[in-house]
Amino acid sequence: xxxxxxxxxxxxxxxxxxxxxxxxxxxxxxxxxxxxxxxxxxxxxxxxxxxxxxxxxxxxxxxxxxxxxxxxxxxxxxxxxxxxxxxxxxxxxxxxxxxxxxxxxxxxxxxxxxx
Amino acid sequence: xxxxxxxxxxxxxxxxxxxxxxxxxxxxxxxxxxxxxxxxxxxxxxxxxxxxxxxxxxxxxxxxxxxxxxxxxxxxxxxxxxxxxxxxxxxxxxxxxxxxxxxxxxxxx
Numbered sequence: 001x002x003x004x005x006x007x008x009x010x011x012x013x014x015x016x017x018x019x020x021x022x023x024x025x026x027x028x029x030x031x032x033x034x035x036x037x038x039x040x041x042x043x044x045x046x047x048x049x050x051x052x053x054x055x056x057x058x059x060x061x062x063x064x065x066x067x068x069x070x071x072x073x074x075x076x077x078x079x080x081x082x083x084x085x086x087x088x089x090x091x092x093x094x095x096x097x098x099x100x101x102x103x104x105x106x107x108x109x110x111x112x113x114x115x
Numbered sequence: 116x117x118x119x120x121x122x123x124x125x126x127x128x129x130x131x132x133x134x135x136x137x138x139x140x141x142x143x144x145x146x147x148x149x150x151x152x153x154x155x156x157x158x159x160x161x162x163x164x165x166x167x168x169x170x171x172x173x174x175x176x177x178x179x180x181x182x183x184x185x186x187x188x189x190x191x192x193x194x195x196x197x198x199x200x201x202x203x204x205x206x207x208x209x210x211x212x213x214x215x216x217x218x219x220x221x222x223x224x
Contacts (some may be wrong), residue, residue, distance in 0.1 A: 003207055033211060042121075042214040043158065074204055083120055093212075102207035103148070106157045 001043060004107035005027075005074075012113045013082045020101050021110045025094030032075045033104060037089045045073040049075060079112075087114045119144075119206055122213035129223050134217040138187040139205035145208050147180055147187040153200040163207075179208045180215070196222050 005024040013019050025032050030050055034087065035043040044062055045059040049069035062083075069075040089111045093104035120139045128134045138147060146165045152159040162171050162185060164180035171178045177190040187204055199218045205212040 032212070035212075037213075040214045042220075043212070044212040045213065048210050059211075102146070102210075103160055103163060104207075104212060105160065110156050 004092055004105055006092050006094075006107035006110050007059050009108060010086060010111050010113070012115065015083055019079040019082050019086070019112055021079075021090050021092075021094030021112070023077070023094075023107060024074040025092075026105055029094035029096050031068075031095045031097050032069050033093045033095070034075075034077050035091045036088050036104075037091060037095065039088075039108075043091060082114045084114050087112055092099045119204060119213055119215040121124060121204060121218050123218060124216060126218055126220045128192050128198075128224060130194055130196060131193055131194045133190065134179045134194060134220070135188055136202055136220075138189075138215050140185050140206070143184050144187075144206050145184075146206060148205045148207055148212065149178055149187075149189055150201065150203045150205060150214075172215070190224060194220075194222055196224060198222055 004026055007022050011019055016064045032049045034046040036046055037043045047060050047067045048056040051069055054069050066078045089109045091106050091109045093102045093106045122137050126134055147152055148163045149161040150192040151161055153156045162178045165187050167184050168182045170181040175192045178187045189202055189219045191198055199222050205214045
């Protein structure tokens with residue numbers, strides 16, 4: 001009965017490299033959300049996906065950031081050409097949708113450090 | 116857009132004492148959820164309030180939703196060291212959570 005699985009837990013990248021963050025939702029959950037948390041701040045919504053569809057990407061930066069949730073496999077948050085300001089904790093959450101009362105279950109997060 | 120404000124930002128509490136953290140919005144909230152995040156951890160769902168004036172209790176934690184549905188509070192009695200962490204309120208609307216900035220709770224033994 002695994003929860004939301006995120007990997008890697010920690011990721012170090014140099015400026016200009018690419019970062020790929022993975023998220024496998026809880027079993028039976030088809031809704032995935034990505035949030036970013038800067039130190040000492042709250043979580044900020046980035047994107048909401050269902051299988052093969054981006055439903056709401058209103059929180060995603062316009063450039064360098066992309067997300068997908070393919071038919072098979074985990075959801076991926078991709079950050080191209082990382083900059084120091086991308087250093088943050090990135091949390092994935094999943095939910096069963098409306099039937100779950102909008103409650104979201106969070107993974108342990110990926111802490112990205114950009115050198 | 117919708118903003119949810121939390122006060123205080125930091126709360127230093129003596130072990131055994133009570134404290135309250137508040138969540139405020141300038142507009143009516145459809146619901147309010149509360150999460151706890153331990154240092155270095157991830158947010159964990161605590162409770163959801165939907166009805167005006169609703170009050171729910173979980174052991175030493177009491178959650179309240181204001182009559183006008185513009186504010187909420189979390190009251191913890193007899194604080195323990197296990198209560199250390201950041202408490203976030205959030206509104207679930209439009210398929211996403213809008214979080215407040217959180218109240219960081221430090222407990223002095």
